[in-house]
Amino acid sequence: MVRYSSLVIIFFAFLFPNDVEASIVKKSKSGICHDENSPYYARTKSFLTFNSIQSCLESGGRLPKSQGKPSGKKQFVPDKIPQHLAGKDEYSRNKFGNGWADEDGDCQNSRMEALISQSLVEVRFKSNKMCKVVSGKWISPFTGDTIFKASEIDIDHVVPLSWAWKHGANKWANEKRVKFANDPANLLSVESSLNRSKGDKGPDEWLPPKNQCQYILRFQRVYKSYELLIASAEAAKLAVIQKTYCGKDS
Structure with missing residues (x-):
């Protein structure tokens, strides 16, 4: 200062x-x-x-209700997401594909593949077809708790689909939206209750009970890798949240 x-x-x-x-x-x-x-x-x-x-x-200040562009020169962020890119069209889940995709056609969709890859032990399947996972051992990144039943797990989109839609994904090609919805980098095995309480909120509105810094950094990696747009006021809030939970040098 x-x-x-x-x-x-x-x-x-x-x-x-x-x-x-x-x-x-x-x-x-x-x-x-x-x-x-x-x-x-x-x-x-x-x-x-x-x-x-x-x-x-x-320093403890707050933003005015009508926030203009920050005066810093390090990185451009728009005052508002441009109207031609903002997700003004109505969001629906099927804009990102019809549920979990099975891109390689092996009967294991992206939910099952996330459960398999994130389990600490070999998973158990419902049948010899090895399509549906029923049990394994997962450590929730949201709480640190252990979960054994696949039925108690939701696969969380770190960057929610609706959030992405409102930040530019509405202008993507359908193929890119399907890829985003099934990208392992954006998927976490967590408690169903916490995933549903999160909904479509970003880190400025919702954080998990534990491992907040890791969650914030992963959220940023995903939205930046897909070049989603974020307005200056929202970017300023996220920067403060990151410093609060991750420290100055994160």
């Missing part, structure tokens, strides 16, 4: 009025962080100064 006295600000504002205003983020007395895109930026006269929205938030 960098603080400037009123005289210094006035002096530099006189010399470079546009550059000085655009280079700082103002934290008002009420604790709201305003960058140059905030409608209240010019009207905020009593404030502490920061060099980025993120540093202002990390």
Whole structure:
């Protein structure tokens, strides 16, 4: 955090009025962080100064209801997801394929393959056809608890399908959406109750009871690998959440 006295600000504002205003983020007395895109930026006269929205938030500040683009230059994130890319069309599960895919045609769909690969012991199948898993040994990444019955497990999409739809997947080809819905990198064997309580929420609205940092980092890896879009206000929230649970150097 960098603080400037009123005289210094006035002096530099006189010399470079546009550059000085655009280079700082103002934290008002009420604790709201305003960058140059905030409608209240010019009207905020009593404030502490920061060099980025993120540093202002990390000091205990909060975003205004109408958030503009952060002044940091390191990475571009849009103020809002562009309307031609945002998932304004109605989401439905079948936009990502009709359930779990069996791409190699071996009768084991992607749910079963996730159960097989994530079990700590050899799984047991319902029949000799080896299509449906009924038991194994899974350690839930959400709680650390052990689960033995496949019927008690949901396969969680780390980045929920509905969340992806709203962040650009509505413009993908059908093949890419099916791939995303069945990508092992996006699948976790977890308790059914927790998967359903999560729903389509991102990390800014829901985190598991344990292993929050690992979950946050995996969420980020998946959405970045698929180049999903995220607005600046949401990105700022996620950055604060990551620092809270993962530490400064994550």
